[in-house]
Amino acid sequence: MMKRRKAVWVLTFSGILLMLSFIILGGALVEQCVRLNGAYSMQKVLVSGKNQADPQGKNSFSIDDIKRLKKELSTKDISYTARSGLVDTPVSSGSMAFPVRLIGTDYMYPMFSGLSLEEGSFITQKQEEEGAMVAIIDEEVAWDIFRAKNATGKTIDIFGAAFRIIEVMEKDDSIIGKLTDDGLPEVYIPASVMLELDTTARINDLQIKTADANTLDQNTTEISAAIRQIGKNPSNYNINDYNLKLALMKQKPLLLVFIIGIASMLILLSHVKSLIKEIYFLIRDRCKTDYFSNVIKHNLKGIGLCILEMALSLTGIVLIWIGIRFTLYIPPQNIPDELINISYYSDLLKAAIQGGIQNRGYLAPQVELIVNVSDMLLNLFFYISFILGSLLLYAGLRELKELNMDSSRLTPVLGLLFILSMVIQIAAAFLLGLPYATDVKGVLVAWVFIYINFIIKRKGSGVKNV
Secondary structure: OHHHHHHHHHHHHHHHHHHHHHHHHHHHHHHHHHHOOOOOOOOEEEEEEOOOOOOOOOOOEOHHHHHHHHHHHOOOOEEEEEEOOOOOEEEEEOOEEEEEEEEEEOOOHHHHOOOEEEEEOOOOHHHHHHOOOEEEEEHHHHHHHHOOOOOOOOEEEEOOEEEEEEEEEEOOOOHHHHHHOOOOOEEEEEHHHHHHHOOOOEEEEEEEEOOOOOOOOHHHHHHHHHHHHOOOOHHHEEEEEHHHHHHHHHHHHHHHHHHHHHHHHHHHHHHHHHHHHHHHHHHHHHOOOOOHHHHHHHOHHHHHHHHHHHHHHHHHHHHHHHHHOOOOOOOHHHOOOOOOOHHHHHHHHHHHHHHHHHOOOOOOOHHHHHHHHHHHHHHHHHHHHHHHHHHHHHHHHHHHHHOOOOHHHHHHHHHHHHHHHHHHHHHHHHHOOOOOOOOHHHHHHHHHHHHHHHHHHHHOOHHHHO
16 A cells, blocks of 8 residues: 555656646746847847858848848848858867867847857957957867967967957857757857858858737748848748747747646536535425425525635636636738638648758758757657646546545645655756746646645535535
8 A cells, every 4th residue: 555655646746747847947948048049039030041052152141232131121230140161160279270160240149149258249340340350269169279268369260360369158058059069169250251261151141130020920021022122032041030939939838837727727617517516406405395495594504615615616717717818829821711721731731841842951040940949849848748747647646536545634745746846847947057937827827736636526526415
């Protein structure tokens, strides 16, 4: 019997732990993704060429193209990134050379990418305009070449030219940073300088500051029109509105809380229904041998308690709904004009296949890798939490009910397991390099679900004795 109890507690604790994993870690993943996208966060549109194998540079942008785009869009908040056609670029100091990923960019780049700067400063607008030979290196490059992290003011050679180091960047140690790191350290220099020194370099990526267009495609429509105005074909580019990507990412943790909340509301509704039936059958059966007024008078306390319990349950339903409701966002392109429209779904599938073919050889920029990895981890945590967590929790609570243990003793133990699960999840977020971003309402809804699922169903038909 003791072994069975231990197994049941382990089962229940595992279910609680997995259910909370997405509520806590999911929010932390979204918050870290936002931080890694700089001061402008996800309020931007990323424009990147679909085909990276473009030796003539037909899909690349020139500095003049970017100036024209700024006029077309009436904004100065556009950051551009030049990438080399070489797999890696050797950077040296003296006789020591190391392969790096060389990135040419502008002074606006830190606003669109959350770089952790250890010392010094990023490229300034004046340095960019003057074509200054300056470089920003990450701490791995600093250690490999100089055996020290403090490398500001020292020089390195790139393409035979001397660059003065003005900044050392700290690498992102979070799980997102580790999964997007391909092992090559990064070095940033002004894009104008890179285009002069490296004939294979092209400006393929633009990040454009935008407003939240209420989850519509207004931003991408306007930017597509501006690209067409400067003589480029928008179909040759991936144009992604990160306002919409953020809306999709944020609602995933909310979706799990919504499902848990709806389940809790259904349990409470079922409980209210059972209370109504008990009162009805009590009055009907006793009215066969007594007057209605006498039945109410003699059972007033029990009936009153049942009515109070129904009122509390209905209040709980309202409070849960307030806590879990949110505006669901579905991308417009995923909504058919008619529910049953075979041609729409075939066109959607065709577009996905064609998009995959067009993107062959496409090298996603770092900002896109960050969002894609964050989204992948969110999906992973969601399925683990929703499928495995709910199954383990259901099995654990069912076994606890069959043990017929005292509810007054079990409730504090469940509470302690719940708190312990939260502590473990917060510690896991810290170890994964994620910020603390717990959804308090989501945690409360999860506890309510566990509590009412155990307590109300455990009471069973106890109300029959009113």
